Amino acid sequence: MGLILGMAHDLQGRFNREQLFSCEEVIERYQTKSARKFVRKLWKEEKPSVQERWEMAHKMFRELYELELLREDWDMLLMESEELLYSHGADAYKGISSDFKRWAKEESNIQIQAEQLLVYFIFTYFCGAVYDGRIYAKVQMAVISTFHIYELWKARWIKNEGELTPEEIVELVYRYSREIEHSDKNLERMEKMMLRDRLPWYRG
Numbered sequence: 001m002g003l004i005l006g007m008a009h010d011l012q013g014r015f016n017r018e019q020l021f022s023c024e025e026v027i028e029r030y031q032t033k034s035a036r037k038f039v040r041k042l043w044k045e046e047k048p049s050v051q052e053r054w055e056m057a058h059k060m061f062r063e064l065y066e067l068e069l070l071r072e073d074w075d076m077l078l079m080e081s082e083e084l085l086y087s088h089g090a091d092a093y094k095g096i097s098s099d100f101k102r103w104a105k106e107e108s109n110i111q112i113q114a115e116q117l118l119v120y121f122i123f124t125y126f127c128g129a130v131y132d133g134r135i136y137a138k139v140q141m142a143v144i145s146t147f148h149i150y151e152l153w154k155a156r157w158i159k160n161e162g163e164l165t166p167e168e169i170v171e172l173v174y175r176y177s178r179e180i181e182h183s184d185k186n187l188e189r190m191e192k193m194m195l196r197d198r199l200p201w202y203r204g
Contacts, residue, residue, distance in 0.1 A: 015129075067186045071178070081151065114146055
């Protein structure tokens with residue numbers, strides 16, 4: 001996701017400097033191998049510690065509590081997921097994340113589904129920047145939404161002791177969408193959170 005955030009960061013800069021006609025150059029540049037190498041290099045240099053990653057992930061997840069609650073069972077799902085993911089500290093979270101990533105690679109196509117979700121969220125939110133110029137905030141919102149769903153998948157996988165069915169994957173996407181995307185108030189609040197808590201693009 002670092003490439004996506006990096007591109008959005010550069011597009012935002014061009015927009016702020018009123019260099020709209022050069023935006024196409026940014027898109028072309030980020031499709032090159034050198035761009036991917038640069039992001040990987042920067043990621044290695046600026047990679048947060050295990051503690052920082054846990055704190056960042058927990059903080060981003062807890063932001064969901066700031067949104068308007070539409071259904072009581074959503075709050076229960078968040079609390080259960082938070083307990084499963086973050087209650088045992090940074091090292092435990094790292095282990096959970098590594099195990100889930102390994103399972104996803106060997107047993108599931110969930111990484112592809114996460115990528116498809118990211119594309120969907122960018123397609124949904126990005127065009128709104130035409131009206132308010134909040135390019136980076138909208139792309140960050142797409143990235144964070146994908147992260148939230150991925151964390152919900154991970155928590156359910158823990159609860160199921162290493163299993164996650166296709167039906168559960170769809171169920172959790174649906175429940176997230178129902179709470180966030182079906183509420184204009186929540187979409188606006190979430191975008192304001194993106195403006196308040198900017199995610200460093202090289203840590204995506």
